[in-house]
Amino acid sequence: MDLSILTEALASKSYDKIAVICDNLMLQVAAEGTAFQNEWPYAIHLLGHIYADDINSARFLWKSIPPAIKEVQPEVGAAWKIGQKLWLRDYGGVHEEIRGFNWSPETQCLVAAFSDIYTRKMFQLAAAAYSTISVQDAALFWGMNEDEATKYALLEGWTLDEASRMLTVKKQPVVAEQKLDPGKLQRLTEYMFHLEH
Structure with a gap:
């Protein structure tokens, strides 16, 4: 399974493209019939949808993740906790979930970038309201x-x-x-x- 395009997007901080890249790669790998579930970067995929402000897609992805993966990859669960807080409009809870997990080097920059845009969005919301x-x-x-x-x-x-x-x-x-x-x-x-x- 070639994830080089995803690695390049992360390296170039093209976080707005992560969800689409992951969706396309997942479809491609599934069409090839390759077993990928244990190797798939589910946390990055979830965070890509969260970064893109596409909580519905993140929710559907979460439901499709095998329970065994959720059990052995705590970062996947941590990513979804951010999605849950967004879904419930628990603004403070989003930040708590971001700070409450020790993110891997692969996801750390993506989470930090999301935190920055989310803070700015909340600032603009407060300024308008x-x-x-x-x-x-x-x-x-x-x-x-x-x-x-x-x-x-x-x-x-x-x-x-x-x-x-x-x-x-x-x-x-x-x-x-x-x-x-x-x-x-x-x-x-x-x-x-x-x-x-």
């Missing part, structure tokens, strides 16, 4: 301690009320939508028609 948020809640969402969360928010331009320990969100400027001129659309349509005929 709140005008103020407690330091404690922000720390939970972002998987940080309260000092780290405060520093992170302040670096993003938020403000802190020391007395109440509340962060005030710096709202991003709203980008005005550009109006489409019907005359320009008509000219573009005529131009495209002319090119095609």
Whole structure:
């Protein structure tokens, strides 16, 4: 079983491609009739789907993994625990599961990259949903301690009320939508028609 394309994707930090690569390789190996279950990088495959924010596919992959593999490869179970927390929208739990396992060198960088994008996503979610948020809640969402969360928010331009320990969100400027001129659309349509005929 040749996993060199997967190894190259991991080495080049092309984490957004991991799930597709693994899916395609799994189909290829299965079509060849090769026994692969004991050698398959299930943890990386699960984490690839989690990184790609494809929890449904991760869930189906988890269900297809033989129970014997789940028993002898604790990293597979640890990867799925992250998926479970995402499925349940347990934002703080995602970070706990990431920190709660000693990841192998093969998965460590992928998990760290996912942690970074997940933290950023949670930051953007908080910025969109709140005008103020407690330091404690922000720390939970972002998987940080309260000092780290405060520093992170302040670096993003938020403000802190020391007395109440509340962060005030710096709202991003709203980008005005550009109006489409019907005359320009008509000219573009005529131009495209002319090119095609």
